[in-house]
Amino acid sequence: MLDTMDLQRKLEILADSAKYDASCASSGSNRAGRGTGAAHQSGVCHSWTADGRCVSLLKILMTNECVYDCAYCVNRRSNDTPKAILTPDEIAGLAFEFYKRNYIEGLFLSSGIVVSPDRTMELMLEAVRKLRENYHFNGYVHMKVIPGADQRLIDQAGLWADRVSVNIELPSDKSLRLLAPGKTKDTVLRPMNRLAQQIAAHKDERRTIKSSPAYAPAGQSTQLIIGATPETDREIIKLSEALYGKMALRRVYYSAFIPVMKDNRLPALREPPLLREHRLYQADWLLRFYGFTADELLDAAHPQLDLSFDPKTVWALNNLDKFPLEVNKASYEQLLRVPGMGVTSAKRIVRARRAGALKLDDLKKLGVVMKRAVYFVTAGGRYGGIKKETEAAIKIKLLEHKNPNGQLDLFGQGELVREGLEATVTGQL
Amino acid sequence: MRTYLYDGTFESFLTALSLALERDEDCAIAREAGAEAGLFSEFVNAGNDPARAAAMRDFFEELGSAESWHHARCAFLSEASGAEDALLAYARLIKEKGRGADDMLADDRVKRVHGLSASVGGEAHMFKGFVRFKELADKTLYARIEPDHNILPLLTGHFKGRLGEFNWVIHDARRGRAALHFKGRLVYAPLTPAGAPEFDGKEDRVQALWRHFFKTAAIKERTNPKLQRQNVPLKYRKNLTEFGG
Incomplete structure (x- = not known):
């Protein structure tokens, strides 16, 4: 199967078409067993491409042909680019050869719609089944579910894959109807809902019958395109909150819109809104790991995330009455809300103060970013910030650290940036 | 000052560590190849004593915890300069404080060994991919x-x-x-x-x-x-x- 130049060309076309999908995580599953391969609970990144994004999976489309004509999508029917299709054997063989050389953690398989959603889903399932059964492959598999495919086929995806996903892409029904004729909120949410039910049901069953099969052990994810349509950050974050809550999604990915082709329904952006994407990821992290709700971060009067400050700092500045916090007494949940503290440093504080009272000098050693936290904490009653802390005064102080090279480096050393940006760019967690 | 020399293996290092811990006065641990004779230092070959090495493992695991042993082993694998003496200071602290030692995250002795262990663990994780x-x-x-x-x-x-x-x-x-x-x-x-x-x-x-x-x-x-x-x-x-x- 590797003997033709043809395969190289096909791989190029189908990797090129798949690369706009932001998901690359290989985490959340610990599949193992006889045969080759295993999944790693926390995921493993194998390399990073020139855009700084991690490569963890062989991310390809089965085909870039498509019967749909979605304006934002590079694979739209009316886009006059070379088309290619890989057979199930080619996909399984390629994934296996890459895997055994440790290039990848596994396979990410998506596809345009060829013939019909059912036929597409059948071929994709066949590729993954071959990989699992013929190659005895226990590595990670992420499978896209094709909206509109028969429920029986959708149900099978979770039996073969570690993670399953349906991309919402456009954050509102109105935008979907405008840019993705043939798709509605319902066609996207229906399979998502079905997968959520299947995942929950199998989990329940495995509690009592250990031998029953795992169903998408790494759960379900989705992706939203940012900046192609007029939705506010508030609408987007509220949607994510609902997806995490009601659909038990593991991850929502945000993908800054890149105008890959011209269309008068799309905005003419000069550059993808990367900083906005970054702020959304930070807000998303605050929902999932820091105990914040969407309403605490954004309200009707402030529907957009501040581009100059990370969302936790903005929240803290708006809630100065809750600060400064005494680090020797504050609960873990309270510590998580201090700018400059992350999950790791908050846990370290809780642990280290068991051994003795903490002083301000100790905090830096525990990994707290003091240039931001200093305005919001005391240690043993001592405060290291400015005398009369007001929102405006702290803002000015914080901005003094602004990097002249650009806004993305505003808090370049910050823990939230490290935890947020790197982890999201790498797709881990 | 007395310096215990080990042969580069973990077992020999643990032997040296065990000998050093038994003495109250200042001493150091160094790898045979790298150690230079000083005017006021006394060198003692620690050798390689499996019983002492095993006892050191028990020391870390029982007086400290499984976590202490993990950090000690990883910090040794760092091969960083000064790792031996950092481990000696860490072991002394465990001898004094028991399992509470690993909670002292702002203490330089703990921070140093935990830090070495983290950079070794981090590189090992990276290489699972590389x-x-x-x-x-x-x-x-x-x-x-x-x-x-x-x-x-x-x-x-x-x-x-x-x-x-x-x-x-x-x-x-x-x-x-x-x-x-x-x-x-x-x-x-x-x-x-x-x-x-x-x-x-x-x-x-x-x-x-x-x-x-x-x-x-x-x-x-x-x-x-x-x-x-x-x-x-x-x-x-x-x-x-x-x-x-």
Whole structure:
């Protein structure tokens, strides 16, 4: 199967078409067993491409042909680019050869719609089944579910894959109807809902019958395109909150819109809104790991995330009455809300103060970013910030650290940036 | 001051550590090869005493905890300069405070050993991704690595778990050591390759496919070489297939 130049060309076309999908995580599953391969609970990144994004999976489309004509999508029917299709054997063989050389953690398989959603889903399932059964492959598999495919086929995806996903892409029904004729909120949410039910049901069953099969052990994810349509950050974050809550999604990915082709329904952006994407990821992290709700971060009067400050700092500045916090007494949940503290440093504080009272000098050693936290904490009653802390005064102080090279480096050393940006760019967690 | 010399192995180091812990006055631990005689220092060869080494493991695990032992082992694998004395100070603290020692995260003695352990653990995790196997003519998978720390012992379990049905070699070229996995058995051995290995006929084509995939997967509009360098430091690239290794 590797003997033709043809395969190289096909791989190029189908990797090129798949690369706009932001998901690359290989985490959340610990599949193992006889045969080759295993999944790693926390995921493993194998390399990073020139855009700084991690490569963890062989991310390809089965085909870039498509019967749909979605304006934002590079694979739209009316886009006059070379088309290619890989057979199930080619996909399984390629994934296996890459895997055994440790290039990848596994396979990410998506596809345009060829013939019909059912036929597409059948071929994709066949590729993954071959990989699992013929190659005895226990590595990670992420499978896209094709909206509109028969429920029986959708149900099978979770039996073969570690993670399953349906991309919402456009954050509102109105935008979907405008840019993705043939798709509605319902066609996207229906399979998502079905997968959520299947995942929950199998989990329940495995509690009592250990031998029953795992169903998408790494759960379900989705992706939203940012900046192609007029939705506010508030609408987007509220949607994510609902997806995490009601659909038990593991991850929502945000993908800054890149105008890959011209269309008068799309905005003419000069550059993808990367900083906005970054702020959304930070807000998303605050929902999932820091105990914040969407309403605490954004309200009707402030529907957009501040581009100059990370969302936790903005929240803290708006809630100065809750600060400064005494680090020797504050609960873990309270510590998580201090700018400059992350999950790791908050846990370290809780642990280290068991051994003795903490002083301000100790905090830096525990990994707290003091240039931001200093305005919001005391240690043993001592405060290291400015005398009369007001929102405006702290803002000015914080901005003094602004990097002249650009806004993305505003808090370049910050823990939230490290935890947020790197982890999201790498797709881990 | 007395300096205990060890032969480079973990067992010998633990022997030295155990001897040093028994003395109240100041002493140091150094590797035989690196130690230079000083006017006022006295050198004692610690030798290699399995019973003392085993007792040191019990010391860390029972007086401290499984976590203390983990940090001690990983910090030793760092091969960082001063790691030996840092471990001695850490062991003294455990002797004094017991399992509470590891809670003292702001204490420099704890911070140093935990920090060394974290950088070793971090590099080992990175190499779970960075090991690149090439298929040899006899179907053995061969990987060459040059990590900063001696992480080979921390990698083998991971690859045994996923490539258990293959014969493979992970070769730490920097230390001239290799982990060899043959017919399901794992051994460590010194390794200096005699010449260029002979690769499987298909190997070049698979590598070319991978390089093509890797190049294509980058989004032009998001080019960010600084972020890429941060994640794949230049020093690791010469053994990475996609960077020409």
